[in-house]
Amino acid sequence: MRENRLLAFLLVTLTAFAQADHSWILDQSTLTYHMSHPLHEVDGVSHAAKGKGVCHAGQCDFLLAVPVKSFDSGDSNRDLHMLQATRGAEFPIVTVRFRLPEAALAAATLDCDLEVQFAGNTAHYSHVVFRQVIQGTEHHITGTVPSTVSDFKIDPPSFFTVPIKNEIPVRVDMTWHLS
C-alpha cells in the first residue's frame, strides 16, 4: 500500500512539474562594444544590464536591457559624444529579445536569433552562437553580437574627417540562474 501511494505521488508530481513555468534571472553581465578608427581603438564597457527569461510550454522568451549611458570607455567626453550619436537621450535603453526552446538551454552552444532595439531602430541577427558553461545552477554565457553602425542608421562619428569603422561588435559575458 505504501508503494502504491509513493507511485501515485510520483505520478502526480511529474505531471505537475511538466506544466510548471520557469523563470531565468540575469545575475551579472559585462557588455563591451568595440569601436575602430585609424587613430583610435575604443572599448566601452557596461555592467548594468538586466535580464529575465520566462519559460512556458517548452519555449523560453528572454529579454535583456541595458542603459546606453552605462557604457564607459574611460573618457567622459567620448561617452557623451557616443550618447549624442546614438540618440541615447531619446532612446535610453538597448533591448535584446530572443526565444529558445527550453530543451536547448542545457547545450554547450546556444544558437540564437536576436532582435536588438537601439538608437530608435531594430535589427535582427540570425544564428548568433553563444558558448555556455554550466556550473551548478549558474549558466555562464559568452559570445559576440556582430552589430554595425549602419544596422541602426547611426550617423558614424568622424575624427580628422575620417569616420569610424562600420563594425561595432558587442562582446557579451553573462551569468544566468534559474529562479
Next chain:
Amino acid sequence: MTSSRRFAAMVSKVFLGTMGFTVLFATSPPLAAQLLSGESTVKVDSATLPDAPIPTDAVLAANDLSSPAADFSSNPDQQAGQGNPPVAGAQEPHQNPAPPSLEDLGMTPEQTKADPDTQARLDRHTRMLKIHQRLGLITLAPLAAACISSAAAPPDPRKGKENTVGREIHTGLGSLSVVMYGLTASYAIRAPRVGNAPARGGIKVHKYLIYIHAPGMILTPILGAMAYSQASNGEKVHGIASAHTAVAWTTVASYSAAVVAVSWPIHLKF
C-alpha cells in the same frame, strides 16, 4: 478486501489525486490573479473559448510573424523605427504567461522615458565642440608661423638698423593667433553643459592645461608689446619684457599638449 477491490481502490485514488493536483498546478499565477480580480469574466465566456488549445507557433504563422519578439511591446516610445503589427498572441488563451517587459526587469519609467530636451542639448553640445575642435586645429597654423617668424623679430645690431619687417610679420602672426585662440575658446565656453559627471580620461588633462595656455595667451602679447616698444626705441629688450619668449614657448607647448591630450590614446592603424 479482495485484490480486485484493492486494485480498484488504488486506481480511483490515483485518478482523483491526479485530477486534483493537475487543477492546482496547471493554473498559472497570471491566471490565478485574473481569476481573483474577476477580469476573466469576458475571457471565460464559452462562446469565445477555443475548442482545443492553440499552439503558439500556429498563432505566429497565422499572423505571419517571423520574429518571436513581436509579442513584446514594453515601451511604445522605443519602437520608433519598428512598426510591428499588434500581435494576436497578446490575446491568446490566458494560460500563456506574458513575455518579460522592461518593468519586469525593474526598469523605472525615469530610466526608460525619452528626453528630447536633453537630446537637443547633446546635439548642440556636440555641434559646438566640433567647431571648437576644428578652430583649435586651424589655430595651430598661425601659432606655428608666429614661432618660426620670432627668429626675425629682434633688432639686428650687425646691420645697424632695425629689421622692422621681421618684427611686423611676427607681430601680425601673433595677433592672429590670439584672435583665433579666443574664437576657439568661445565655442568651448558657450557649449551647453550636459550632466554633472566629472571629467575622466584625456579630456581631464585637456581641461587642466587651460590653466597654462590661457594665461599664457594673455601674457604673451602684453610682453610682446612691451618688447616691441623697447626695440622700436632702440633699446635692448630688458625687464619683464624679456620673458616674452619663454612665456610664448610655454604657451605653445601647453596648447599643443592640450590638442594631443584630447585625442589620446592614439593608435596608428591603417
